[in-house]
Amino acid sequence: MLERASKLENLVDKARDLAPVRVAVADGAQTVVLETLRDAAAAGFVEPRLIGDPDETLKLCRALNWTPQPNWIVKAGSDAEAATIAVRMVRQGEADMVMKGNIHTDVLMRAALNSETGLRVPGRRCSHAFVVDVPGHDRLIGITDAAINITPDLAAKAEICQNAVDLFHRLDVPEPRVAVLSAVETVTDAVASTLDAACLTLMARRGQITGARVDGPLAFDNAISARAAHEKGILSDVAGAADILLVPDLVSGNILAKALEYLGKATAAGIALGLSAPVVLTSRADPASARMASLALAALMLDRSNMGATAPDEAETSLAATPQPEHACCAPPATAAIAEAAA
Helix, strand or coil: CCCCCHHHHHHHHHHHCCCCEEEEEECCCCHHHHHHHHHHHHHCCEEEEEEECHHHHHHHHHHCCCCCCHHHEEECCCHHHHHHHHHHHHHCCCCCEEEECCCCHHHHHHHHCCCCCCCCCCCCECEEEEEEECCCCCCCEEEECCCCECCCCHHHHHHHHHHHHHHHHHCCCCCCEEEEECCCCCCCCCCHHHHHHHHHHHHHHCCCCCCCEEEEEECHHHHHCHHHHHHCCCCCCCCCCCCEEECCCHHHHHHHHHHHHHCCCCEEEEEEECCCCCEECCCCCCCHHHHHHHHHHHHHHHHCCCCCCCCCCCCCCCCCCCCECHHHHECCCHHHHHHHHHC
16 A cells, blocks of 8 residues: 655645635646546535536536536637637636646646736746655655756756745745755766756855755765765755755756656656746646645745736646756747847
């Protein structure tokens, strides 16, 4: 029998105490999605807006013995239209967050990242974080970015780090420990990720990354195992006690997250950060606990921010991924935008 994802369940328990949040679900006509939304609505912290084919949605709801409110059904003729409507509802204050339903992740994120009609925030990078419950480990582990930014440079990593730190603040971790991962613990120009890790550590000490203790480079074992760190003589207040693992790139992060899930029996909740509203990314292979925890994460984020605020003027597994080119994740600098407008 598998160990329950008790630490993620604690997040769901916290979300139950919140006022309901309105979730715009891009193509809600999928049984596993509707089951989660039914249970979340029954728990009192979610009011879904099911965007897609009304007849198919209601048919599936009836099979689940669930009767959603009439205003919870929103018609859309295609996946792209459903994604566009979900994003628009948030922008117009008709919903508080977006959730992926029976739709490809890249279709949903294309709408969310649209520079004119999406949920982009000037000066902020969109990134993704998995919050992972590993059986036998004493805390939740954040892994970032394993789903959106493909090969982030130093500046991008700093923004990705800050997004994850801000998320953990909302999970009541006041000063999360961030381990900047590489293959070794020493800085060497032969391994570029160690140079980035050293720079990020210094940036945190000088206030360029705030609200966290950041240290690196650290190998994975030294980041999570105090015994391994001690045996290697690593003196660090992050080593062996990391809350967040900042990975070198999407490939390594995605492999790490999936290895924990499939070999370590972990459960992972996933959410897109840095937008004007949370975007919950789920997959048909997600267990119910991961889907419910992803909704709870989003609800907890909203509880600590301005609910109802409008936005300023992409192979699926249970760990849904949507790699994006660099320009899609972060708006161009203001100087570039001015030059473009003047051209």
